Amino acid sequence: MENYxxxxxxxxxxxxxxxxxxxxxxxxxxxxxxxxxxxxxxxxSELGFHGDDILKAYRGAASSYFWKKYGILL
Incomplete structure (x- = not known):
């Protein structure tokens, strides 16, 4: 699984x-x-997060970054 x-x-x-x-x-x-x-x-088991939650976290972080830096809401 590590390779995946x-x-x-x-x-x-x-x-x-x-x-x-x-x-x-x-x-x-x-x-x-x-x-x-x-x-x-x-x-x-390894990270304590489901795959969908990881995907949502990445999207949320990107959205927050663009909002703070450029005032763009994704």
Whole structure:
């Protein structure tokens, strides 16, 4: 699962796929080739968060950043 997490992290941090509002956690899991239920359980056990919650947190952080820096509401 660690390798899937590395791919997930790259897609989130470098590619910023979370900026697509239609993207789901399941979509990301399909891209990296892992079952979403298994990966979600692993994320919960390792990080204490579900995959959907991580996606929401990234989106919330980006929205807050753009609002504070540029006055743009995403």
């Amino acid at each position: 997490f590395k791919l997930f992290s790259i897609l989130m941090d470098k590619e910023k796929v979370y900026m697509d509002p239609s993207l789901t956690f399941g979509d990301v899991c399909r891209w990296i080739g892992v079952r979403s239920t298994a990966f979600d359980r692993w994320l919960m």
